Amino acid sequence: MTIIGIDEVGRGSWAGPLVVGAVILSRPIDGLKDSKLLSAKQRQRLNGLIYAEAQAIGLGWVSAAEIDRLGLTRSIRLAIKRALKQIKIKYNQIIIDGNINYLSDNPLAKAIIKADVNIAAVSAASIVAKVARDSYMSKAAEIYKGYGFETHVGYGTASHLIALNQLGVCLLHRRSYKPIRLLIENATRSKESNKITSGNF
Numbered sequence: 001m002t003i004i005g006i007d008e009v010g011r012g013s014w015a016g017p018l019v020v021g022a023v024i025l026s027r028p029i030d031g032l033k034d035s036k037l038l039s040a041k042q043r044q045r046l047n048g049l050i051y052a053e054a055q056a057i058g059l060g061w062v063s064a065a066e067i068d069r070l071g072l073t074r075s076i077r078l079a080i081k082r083a084l085k086q087i088k089i090k091y092n093q094i095i096i097d098g099n100i101n102y103l104s105d106n107p108l109a110k111a112i113i114k115a116d117v118n119i120a121a122v123s124a125a126s127i128v129a130k131v132a133r134d135s136y137m138s139k140a141a142e143i144y145k146g147y148g149f150e151t152h153v154g155y156g157t158a159s160h161l162i163a164l165n166q167l168g169v170c171l172l173h174r175r176s177y178k179p180i181r182l183l184i185e186n187a188t189r190s191k192e193s194n195k196i197t198s199g200n201f
Contacts (some may be wrong), residue, residue, distance in 0.1 A: 032123040
């Protein structure tokens with residue numbers, strides 16, 4: 001049976017894209033596991049092996065602006081579909097990590113909890129998605145300086161929050177996410193208050 005493993009990274013991030021990996025393996029690869037359980041060095045090594053040996057790999061990207069417009073559930077579904085479009089060989093089953101089948105209209109698809117730990121193709125998908133997204137965020141750090149994207153890759157850390165309070169929101173931030181939305185609302189209220197106190201109506 002030819003299985004496509006599906007996993008996403010960036011769901012809870014305050015900034016940057018959501019990325020879905022889709023992988024069909026040709027044979028087992030030693031050391032595969034959920035990307036979160038691997039060091040950056042291990043992920044890089046395995047990513048190279050996956051790209052060298054997998055039958056097919058797809059990456060589906062959804063931007064922060066698209067997430068704000070579509071919401072998270074529709075964005076994940078869109079990212080999965082974009083990743084699957086890159087798979088050009090026939091397959092028998094799609095396994096999505098987690099408890100939600102985002103392709104419930106597709107009879108080949110099913111969701112399995114902890115598939116990224118127990119099913120090699122899903123582990124591989126989590127790795128290629130994580131490495132691709134981390135690389136993107138490291139490059140973004142060179143453009144949006146001071147936010148620390150190269151270290152927290154957009155997630156809600158204390159250092160990220162400090163940078164947001166100092167620098168404000170940039171184009172990579174997900175404005176629909178509560179911490180970012182509150183920051184924007186507070187900044188707007190502060191500006192309006194300053195206008196009133198300064199007499200600029």
